Amino acid sequence: MHKLLARQLRKAAEGSPDGTVDLARLVAMVDLAYDESDRERRLKDRALDVMQAEVDQLSQRVAEQAEARFNLLMDNVGEAVIVIGARGHIEGFNREAEKIFGYVAAEVMGRNISCLMPSDLAAVHDAFLAGSKKDSNTRVLGQGGRELLGARKGGEIFPVEIAIGEVSTGSHRQFIGVVRDITLRKQAEIELRESESRFRDLAGSASDWFWESDADHRLTFVSDRIGSVLGVKPVAILGHTWFEIGLDDHPERAAAHWNDLRSHASFRDLVFTVGPPDGKDRKVIRLSAIPMFSHDGAFLGYRGVGADITREAAAVERAIQAREQLRDAIDSITDAIAVYDSSEKLVICNQAYADTLDRSHEFLFPGISFEQVLRNGHQRRFFDIGNQDFDEWLVGRINRFRNADGRSFIVKLSGDRWVQSRECPTSGGGVVAVRTDITDLKRREEDLDFLRRRYELILDSAGEGIVGLDHCGRVTFANRMAGEILGRACAEMIGQCFHCLVHPDPLRCEGPCPASASPVVEAYLSGIPGQVSGEVVRDSDGQTIPVDYFVAPIIDKDQPSGAVLVFRDATLRLQFERGQEELQRELSYLVAERTRELQREIDTRARTETALRASRERLKAITDSLFEGVLVLDREGYVSFANPSAKQLLECGDHGTDIEGYPLDILMRVRAPAGDLAFKDAPFHRVIRDNAVFRDDDAAFVTASGKVFSVAYACSPLGEDEDKRSVIVSFRDIEALKKAQRESVQASRLASVGQLAAGIAHEINTPIQYVGDNLRFINDALGKLMLAMSAGRELAAEAVSHPDMEDAVARFEAAFRSAKVPFLLTEVPAAVAESLDGVAQIARIVLSMKEFSHPGTRNKTMADMNRALDSTLTVSRNVWKHAAEVERDFDLSLPPILCYAGELNQVFLNLIVNAAHAVESSGKSLPGRITISTSRHGDDVVISIADSGSGVPEAIRERIFDPFFTTKEVGKGTGQGLAICRDVVMTKHGGSLELADNDGGAAVFIVRLPINGNDEPGVEE
């Protein structure tokens, strides 16, 4: 019973006290068990399905991996591997195969293998294959490999070694052929065979001889052959030793040989020369021998062979020489060269190779294997293998070495160095490796690349189409714009004939289009730079558009080797030009019309201008020569014209400056009572506004420097239109005139004062004369009356005693008393004397007046300064008498000086009046003091007039001699006084007038006058 059933039975029996099975319960349990069993089976089935799928997948992956690995293997294997299907079609073709046969894998896949064979072999193979189909056990080519012939893509026949293996996977049968190009080996083999045959010939021609020697090494036997070799009869040399025959000529070898002989050793290849040195018969011989012993072991001598190796030795020598020469030769080559033998061992290398790989000469010796060279190189970090694994790289590298094919490849070395390598197989199975350092080349290439990229960028950003052409007119490059204009991709154009590309009717030529094809072609073939117009067809829409070409030829060695074409869409330009042309035509018509008109105008104008120029020149000459200043001012007050006199008068002439274009206000103003007027307020502006003439014969201008000068000026408007109207101002400096006027006014005033004074003098002098006379008479008379009076009193004194006279005496006495006669007698003489003094004083004043008003003379006269000062003081007494006391400190021996006395009197009067005013206004207690002194200093008379005032303030000292400067109240002074004084003293007398400091800060004016002044008439100024 099933264990499950037993358990179910037990369970069904549980609960029953008697151990009976509850059947219903059992059935339920069994039913449940079946259900469960069914479920389990279903689960298992499903798990199996999943597992099956996974297994399939896995195997699929494994297969794929295997194939990939196979393919990888195929591609990396050093030999050509071709997989051939059962019916002879190619199913696999690795990279090496591609290399050998020249086909790309895709080209031969699926084709019959016979395509890789020469035609005759292919026919055999096809027949063979046809047979083999019937018999599946057909013997294929053996495993050991066979030499056959192959055919490259180009048709070239070459020897190959083929090994074929068969692979069967089920029904699928495949053959794997491993093919090796044995062209080189075959050649080597041929060469080897040739050299072997040569050697056989040589060996045949060579001849040895036999010889025996005794214990003393003397020859006992020589075969006849030696005669033909050494040219001696054999008997001739018997009894001699080899030493005697020639070995002694080589002492070292002889010595070594002796050692062999003594030890009775065998020897080989003892080489020495026989015969006279440099002689034609000189031979090189080689001896080998073994010692001979008797059976009892006694040395008997030697037995050996000899050979004439003269030619052989020469060959060896030549070989050595050649080797040396080779070494020298390869050393002289800058490229690194090394030769490896068939076992990949280094045979020879030149210095450059050694330097390239092993600079310190540590390992690169003949005999080292190539792999070791690589390993040592890598250890020294010689190669730059990037991130590649070294072992992987090593495998690849050695593989390449083993398959040396003479093609160059590039190896990158550390330190950014590059070498170009070429490994060529030699006939002996070795490899010749050539390495050229191309670091510089590589760098240049990189630079070039960089430049090219940059130029491309530049070219692409150009707004014109730019294409480069080679000497045949084929496009070598084209920029983006060229592509756009032509409606083509740039890359597509490269290599195509440009003319054929763009011409609407292309020649479809392969090479240079004839120059006659189009002007553009002609231009770029000619090698002459220039500009051509042409048309191009746009590929995108087939439209023809006009372009302008700029052709720049590329000249290489005086020959045009190509050109650069720059072209631009000329549509707009042409449109513009057409428009321009129309305009031009219209314009030229108008111009012609206008020219005729103008010609008439010009004729008229030329005449007018000539006249105008003449008149302008005349005007300029006139204004230049005018003594008057002439200014033209515009309505803004800017000077538009100024003649030389104007510049000079306005103090601009000295510097040669142009004042035209400057505002008048910076040059001058017009003086007016209320203040100086700028242009806007001056009459000039009014003239422009009112268009009316203005004239002022007595005005004053103030220049920029502050100089005031009197002018007479007239302004008149210039131009009708008020907006453009200017004003012409002509002005004349009347300063001299004014001065003369002032002076003449002054002079005439003085003259009339003088005349008046003379008249008054006469009028006064007449009464003075008789008043004086009368007073003197009274004085005289008084004396006489006193005598008479005293006589009368004496009479009265005597008569008083006479009785009859008593009354009369009394009356006399009474009259005497009432008349206060004694008083009269003392006072009257005094009164008369004082009156005489007064009369004398009046007379002096009148005389002073007369002298002071000295008539003006044209010439200087001699005058006494003391007298001049005296009379001036006298006439001015009224001014100073209340202000100051005058102290005269005169040098009485002062000589008269030559002068204008009347004018000097005026000077002194001015100075005295000023002194008096200075004292009055000083605020000091009155009366002050005025001290006037005269003295002689050399040829000068010095007059000083000092006051006790408060002096002249520092600030105005510079200006007190300026005209119109006054410190006095308005109306009290003209401001001319000191200026006139200075003019009189300095200009008219050549003297000086200075202000100095008196004691106590008061002023003193010092006049200095030359005694013998120039008495010529005053120079008119």
Add this chain to the structure above:
Amino acid sequence: MTEMLRILFVDDEPHILKGLRRSMAGMDDEWDMTFCTSGEEALAVMQRDATFDVVISDMRMPRMDGAEFLGVVRQRHPETIRVILSGYAEIESVLRTVGPAHIYLAKPCSAEALRDAISRPISLKRLLSTPSLRSVLAGLSNLPSLPGLFLQLDQELRSPQCSAQTVAALIDRDVAMTAELLRLTNSAYFSVASPVTSTLQVVRTIGLETVQALVLQIGIFRQFAGSASVGPILQGLTDYSLAIANLAEAISVSMGTDQSKAKAAHCAAMLSRIGILVLLDAYPEVYARLLSGGGTALPLHQAEEEAFGASHALVGAYLLGLWGFAPPLVEAVAFAGTPSACPGHDNDTLTALHAAMGLGPALSALMPVEIQSATALDMAYLIEARRDGQVMLWRRLAANSPGETR
């Protein structure tokens, strides 16, 4: 009892006349004074009573002014001394009196000044005892100048380039002009501080314009217009005067005098022979004959005294005195040939002039004269004057000074 001086005062202002009479009352015993209030009245008085010694007139008077009045007086009564007493300062009127008036006085004039002015010609009168000669001298309006020089001066004064120096240089070469201008300049009108003695000073003092006015308008100079034979005498006299003048100035300088004294000596010498000019002008034929010898063996001054009652030295001195020249100069001219006759010995001008005359060129050396005219050096005078020691020096000066031989 000396003869009373007859003096006539003319003034249109009665107060002046009364005052003069009162102030001159003290001179009553010496002067016989007459007073007139107009020129006409005065002329009438003079007509009636011809002999007035001095006429003193105001300048400015109605109808006939002083200049006109004195001009008439000069013509009618040449011997009368004519004085102007004027308070008027107008130059033209003053200049007009230069010819007619001998003396110019300005109002107010003190009694003393008036008395001196009147006394001066009276005292001179004693020098010249011949009334006829006195009337000749007093009647002189001016003296003749060298004709060529006169024209030259005339031209120079009209020229615009005229200057004080050029004018003075011309005047210097003429005795008459020099005398006239010095007289005018030293007169009261110009009231100079110290006497002017050189022509350059004259021109500078009175001014070139005044000189021009005097020469060209007033005509104070007169060119000689006598017989042709007198011309060379006039020229020789001028040359002689210039030579003597230069020597006298040099001698004066050698005496250690100041510049003004030296100039005074020059001036005195220049005018020393002015008497010859006067006589030659007044009596051309007589004097010319006298100079040429005229059969007499007498020396010049004695021949002159015999012929005219006075030597040319006295005539010159009288004239110069009349014209108001300084007394030392007048004295020097008067006693130049006979210094011992001079009352004093301290007149340096006289000494220098005498020495120059004694040592310089003889009058006959430069003038066509036959008469003995040499001046002997008066050693007695020089000893008195204590100048005898310098004679040797003066001789050398004379020898070195070339006479003016123009």
